[in-house]
Amino acid sequence: MSKVLIIDDEQKLRQLVGRIIGVEGEGFQVLEAESLKSARTILKQQDVDVVLCDVKLPDGSGLHFIETIKQLQPFSEVILFTAFGNIPDGVSAIKSGAFDYLTKGDDNQKIIPLLHRASEKVTLAKRVAQLEAKAFKKYAFENILGSAPLLLKAIELSKKVAPLETSVLLLGETGTGKEVFANAIHFASQRQNRNFVAINCSAFSRELLESELFGYRAGAFTGALADKKGLVEEADKGTLFLDEIGEMAIDLQAKLLRLLESGEYLKIGDTRVSKVDIRVIAATNRILETEIDNGHFRPDLYYRLSTFQLRLPALRERAGDIPQLANVFAQSFAMKIGRKELTLSKAYVEHLQLYNWKGNVRELKNVVERSVITAPGNELQIEDLPQEITHLMGQTASGSSIFSLAAMERAHIRKVWDLTGGNKTETARLLEIGLSTLYRKLEEYGLK
Numbered sequence: 001m002s003k004v005l006i007i008d009d010e011q012k013l014r015q016l017v018g019r020i021i022g023v024e025g026e027g028f029q030v031l032e033a034e035s036l037k038s039a040r041t042i043l044k045q046q047d048v049d050v051v052l053c054d055v056k057l058p059d060g061s062g063l064h065f066i067e068t069i070k071q072l073q074p075f076s077e078v079i080l081f082t083a084f085g086n087i088p089d090g091v092s093a094i095k096s097g098a099f100d101y102l103t104k105g106d107d108n109q110k111i112i113p114l115l116h117r118a119s120e121k122v123t124l125a126k127r128v129a130q131l132e133a134k135a136f137k138k139y140a141f142e143n144i145l146g147s148a149p150l151l152l153k154a155i156e157l158s159k160k161v162a163p164l165e166t167s168v169l170l171l172g173e174t175g176t177g178k179e180v181f182a183n184a185i186h187f188a189s190q191r192q193n194r195n196f197v198a199i200n201c202s203a204f205s206r207e208l209l210e211s212e213l214f215g216y217r218a219g220a221f222t223g224a225l226a227d228k229k230g231l232v233e234e235a236d237k238g239t240l241f242l243d244e245i246g247e248m249a250i251d252l253q254a255k256l257l258r259l260l261e262s263g264e265y266l267k268i269g270d271t272r273v274s275k276v277d278i279r280v281i282a283a284t285n286r287i288l289e290t291e292i293d294n295g296h297f298r299p300d301l302y303y304r305l306s307t308f309q310l311r312l313p314a315l316r317e318r319a320g321d322i323p324q325l326a327n328v329f330a331q332s333f334a335m336k337i338g339r340k341e342l343t344l345s346k347a348y349v350e351h352l353q354l355y356n357w358k359g360n361v362r363e364l365k366n367v368v369e370r371s372v373i374t375a376p377g378n379e380l381q382i383e384d385l386p387q388e389i390t391h392l393m394g395q396t397a398s399g400s401s402i403f404s405l406a407a408m409e410r411a412h413i414r415k416v417w418d419l420t421g422g423n424k425t426e427t428a429r430l431l432e433i434g435l436s437t438l439y440r441k442l443e444e445y446g447l448k
């Protein structure tokens, strides 16, 4: 039910308008005030959606009162009553931020449609504000799970850089939360009310990436029937998140560098330069210095982007955060699919902590969600983990303890083996054991 406040010192007019709304305006509740003073009291106490206000009142001007109304009720809309034939008043009303104006006594049939339009605008504005608040909360730094020192350091640095206009380069393995951080930085910046536009550079061919990013003019190529806006334009005044920047073709990198330095770019098929004001956050799981050495990445772009580098830790570097992450993922997924609250057995969690997590938080989330679907009981057990994990962990079918020395040895060999990229000689050297012992252990632990 929308609330309408009528402010007019003429009781007859208030009653007439109140009656019209009462008879024809379903869904409106009417409040009345005979002066600005009593209107102020009502606006302080109640949620009002639309205000119908006279221009001339005994204690002041309705025109000037618009500002007070907006201060007290930021979402409300104001419709002013102007005297017959007083066009300047109508014009001033709109200029002062009124939704519209009605000519007293002459526009009675317009009241209801206008009220509906104004209250629809109010409902929409409230809805948008609600969604924004939800988005802000969802992407807030507070929602980044974990308390490992490496993660806390990354959060602290991100909070410092967020309010600045500086470009940010996020480094980290796949699934470590680079997009989560990019979002949090955007929503903690002055650009928070503008668009956050994300694109994964590895998901497009060179040509498609250029047209997605920069847009094109009609006729630029066969099939370009109409002008197309690019994501860069969508992100104007906001933030552009370029994921997997290391995959961008080198000639496009030149275009991106120009955009970063001057805000200027050329749409495909355009001769006129376009200009935007964007902040760029880029991310990569590659080592860009190596890409530069191999001629795949422009050093000038690297220096421009890497003013502020942030490295996100791999999950295995913050295994202490796994219990919290797993628990939150399990509970929120259980709720989503309508399962009762679950507990996670000690062995289940410890098992998760010993795994290598190449896919990091994303992989952990998927594994836990899978367990929530398949677990027969209300406590997640080792048996609810996929075989790849239990197998890799050295968990035997008989369920021998993950705390056995053998399990720890297996996990350690696995780690060193991964570190050397599967190089057996190097693995044996680092482990300070002979190559033949390594072969035997690899065989024994099923690590081939």
Ligand SMILES: Nc1ncnc2c1ncn2[C@@H]1O[C@H](COP(=O)(O)OP(=O)(O)OP(=O)(O)O)[C@@H](O)[C@H]1O
Pocket: 143, 144, 145, 146, 172, 173, 174, 175, 176, 177, 178, 179, 180, 181, 243, 283, 285, 361, 362, 365
């Ligand atoms: N610290 C965290 N707290 C909560 N959820 C997280 C955290 N880090 C990552 N996630 C979740 O893990 C998943 C992967 O995160 P995200 O997409 O940000 O990773 P990424 O590093 O950008 O991956 P990629 O390099 O593959 O694009 C998402 O579902 C995200 O919500």
